[in-house]
Amino acid sequence: MSETIEQKCLSKGVKLTEQRKIIAKVMSESTDHPDVDELYKRVSKIDSKISIATVYRTVKLFEESGILTKHEFKGGKARYEELNEGHHDHLIDVKTGEIIEFVDNEIEKLQKRVAEKHGYKLVDHKLELYGVKVDTKNE
Amino acid sequence: MSETIEQKCLSKGVKLTEQRKIIAKVMSESTDHPDVDELYKRVSKIDSKISIATVYRTVKLFEESGILTKHEFKGGKARYEELNEGHHDHLIDVKTGEIIEFVDNEIEKLQKRVAEKHGYKLVDHKLELYGVKVDTKNE
């Protein structure tokens, strides 16, 4: 377990307000990938006076500070997740919406190579797999 | 080249109206990945009476019919591209917005394997690489 979001704010010079602390807390405790509306709901349970505008402003700020990442999965709203060292991609169950995180170093390496082959330095990437569960065998 | 968009409409039972023909034509002639607004502009040059609502309705219909694919690249509007047999992914120049299409069978294979490893059958995927151009000299 590395730095908490609050620690990251301090080290990045992001002012720590009451609202931001609450949003930080809710995000660290979330194991899923909530959208702003869902995050707002969770945050409201702790402090019902926080406005949705603040939630929007905060996730944007946290994203720019490298504290959260934003995902724009198919056809939906933006969803957020805490950013830790371990980068990963997502496998999305098209039936249930369940999201599985995975890492595949080989794919990562190949992506870098593809970019280089075209004369580019890879600065970011997005990989999403969409699948349906195979019920028969292993799990 | 294979079937034209008009042929695809016929074989899929999509009614061919004047507006759809024009949108089909503009899309087949586009080598980039226009968003709805851009597409609307191009279409309007041919028939200025077509409404943006029709453009929205048509790209949606074409997407559902497997004639176009929709991309939701970072932070922007949805962009469309004609769907042909040859699947490909995209490398996006983060400075200029230029889009390079590529195929890497090895990555495709690995994606399938990752999905299977988690008990899923891969039905779709999205891979976008974001890069900056490397000077031909060196770095």
Add this chain to the structure above:
DNA sequence: GTAGATGCAAAGTATTTGCGACAAG
């Protein structure tokens, strides 16, 4: 004390939809 954050409501974007008129099969 001051720069920056918040809450609120109003304003933007991007996209969808209800409806009467109209056109394709």
Add this chain to the structure above:
DNA sequence: CTTGTCGCAAATACTTTGCATCTAC
């Protein structure tokens, strides 16, 4: 003819912003 499409404007969904007030540092 009949069903589905079109154009229009109004509606929706998500996100951003202006402004007066408040708060962390």
